[in-house]
Amino acid sequence: MKITTKVELGIVVLTDIALYSENGQVVRSSEIADRQNISHKYLEQILLGLRQGKFVKGQKGIHGGYQLSRPANRILLCDILNALDNNILANTYEADDQQAVDIRTSVNNCLWSNFNSYMRRFTENMTLEDLIKDYKESSGKQKDYMYYI
Amino acid sequence: MKITTKVELGIVVLTDIALYSENGQVVRSSEIADRQNISHKYLEQILLGLRQGKFVKGQKGIHGGYQLSRPANRILLCDILNALDNNILANTYEADDQQAVDIRTSVNNCLWSNFNSYMRRFTENMTLEDLIKDYKESSGKQKDYMYYI
DNA sequence: CACAAATCCTACTATGTCAATATGAATAGC
DNA sequence: GCTATTCATATTGACATAGTAGGATTTGTG
Numbered sequence: 001m002k003i004t005t006k007v008e009l010g011i012v013v014l015t016d017i018a019l020y021s022e023n024g025q026v027v028r029s030s031e032i033a034d035r036q037n038i039s040h041k042y043l044e045q046i047l048l049g050l051r052q053g054k055f056v057k058g059q060k061g062i063h064g065g066y067q068l069s070r071p072a073n074r075i076l077l078c079d080i081l082n083a084l085d086n087n088i089l090a091n092t093y094e095a096d097d098q099q100a101v102d103i104r105t106s107v108n109n110c111l112w113s114n115f116n117s118y119m120r121r122f123t124e125n126m127t128l129e130d131l132i133k134d135y136k137e138s139s140g141k142q143k144d145y146m147y148y149i
Numbered sequence: 150m151k152i153t154t155k156v157e158l159g160i161v162v163l164t165d166i167a168l169y170s171e172n173g174q175v176v177r178s179s180e181i182a183d184r185q186n187i188s189h190k191y192l193e194q195i196l197l198g199l200r201q202g203k204f205v206k207g208q209k210g211i212h213g214g215y216q217l218s219r220p221a222n223r224i225l226l227c228d229i230l231n232a233l234d235n236n237i238l239a240n241t242y243e244a245d246d247q248q249a250v251d252i253r254t255s256v257n258n259c260l261w262s263n264f265n266s267y268m269r270r271f272t273e274n275m276t277l278e279d280l281i282k283d284y285k286e287s288s289g290k291q292k293d294y295m296y297y298i
Numbered sequence: 299c300a301c302a303a304a305t306c307c308t309a310c311t312a313t314g315t316c317a318a319t320a321t322g323a324a325t326a327g328c
Numbered sequence: 329g330c331t332a333t334t335c336a337t338a339t340t341g342a343c344a345t346a347g348t349a350g351g352a353t354t355t356g357t358g
Contacts, residue, residue, distance in 0.1 A: 001150060002236040003261065005317070011260065015252050028333075036253060042318055048335075061326025062332045077260075086315085087151040101288045103164050104185060110283035111160065111226075111275070112152065118271050122264065134259035139250045154346070177304070191347055197306075210355025213304045235344080 001089075010046050010084045011077075012036055015131050017056060018072050026065025046084070053083030072132055078123035089116065150238075159195050159233045160226075161185055164280050166205060167221050175214025195233070202232030221281055227272035238265065 013032055020027045029047060033040040047066065050056045057069040068075070081088050089112075162181055169176045178196060182189040196215065199205045206218040217224070230237050238261075 001152060001156075001230070001234055002238045003150060004315095007150075008256075008261075012253050012256055015256060019252070030333085036251075039318065041320075044335080045318080051335085058334050059326085060324075060332095060334045063327065064325080064333045066334090081150070085150055089151045101284075102185075103168070103284055104161050106284040106287050107157075107161055107164060107280060110287065111280060112157075115271065119268075122267050126260070131256060131260060135250075135252055135255040138255045138259065153344095179304085188347065190349075193306080194347080200306085207305055208355090209303095209305045209353070211303045212356065213354080215305090 004085055006046055006049065007081060007084045009036070009038060009043075010050055010080055011128075011131065013038075013043065013046055014050065014055060014068075014075065014080070014128055015135060017066050018068055018128060018132055019135070021065075021067050024067075026059050026063075026067050028065040032066075049084045050080075053079060055080065055083070068128075071129075073127050073129040075128040076124055077126040078120060081123060089119070153234055155195060155198065156230060156233045158185070158187060158192075159199060159229055160277075160280065162187075162192065162195055163199065163204060163217075163224065163229070163277055164284060166215050167217055167277060167281055168284070170214075170216050173216075175208050175212075175216050177214045181215075198233045202228060204229065204232070217277075220278075222276050222278040224277040225273055226275040227269060230272060238268070 013036065016032050016036060017027045020031070029043055030040060032038070033043045036043075038046075047056065047058070051058055051066075054069055055075055056066045058064065058066050162185065165181050165185060166176045169180070178192055179189060181187070182192045185192075187195075196205065196207070200207055203218055204224055205215045207213065207215050
């Protein structure tokens, strides 16, 4: 049970695009690859997923690049997870006979479905906008600190 | 990002052992395999992990079997996860240069560390005892219902 | 002691997923 | 028509998981 690098990088990439397209310009994938130290080819895979998830739209051609396709506060963490990770957790054990509640069914209903809701509560309330704010704050702090050195 | 079957079954097995050893008797692995529809050999793997995690102790010999090695309210979900799953989530990205806070570091600190704490809050508060109670309640309900058919 | 039934231990295999690469097609501007 | 970009698909290698196999060890019992 871990966060895949595709998800991890996907979020970084989204944040990068959001930050570097604030004036309406598009962001080339090669820029992102350089800034974030990601293999360009692998980045294209990630961008494919992000595009299919309707988070970004690409503009082809010589002055092409990427942009968010909706405001950052409408991009939820749960949607990113669903778009970039196949196995987003869902324990779907079904008992053979529905009459008696066996242990496996009970654990499935009581534990894992609660766990799912709990996770959803987090991932549905976290937006890309939050991450951008976090970044701006933390990078701001750091700069202040460095001024005093 | 999914719960491994080893974890899922491990919890079922622990619950089974807890329920069927309430009077102090030990539970044979073949019983468990039958009740829970698990391959006996695979079950032994799971029990190995549970034993190494100090959740159960086995008694060898002809009248051997398994028992919990501590009270069910001292067996935490987080411990089970750690014992049966290698990749319990930990995003440990470290920036190359520590001077500037880059996007990746920021996401790591703000998002994933929060996510970790959030998860820990759940898994540290869920005990095997809770699961047993859940099972007893749900199986009780079911029986009541069936009486009225 | 010998046997039987259980746990315990280690190695192995097959399958699948993930990370990453490779190749090239489609598109848009100059 | 050239170039730089996105878009799409196939492939590879490494690794983890699920499950199997065989046998060693222990313990009670006749």
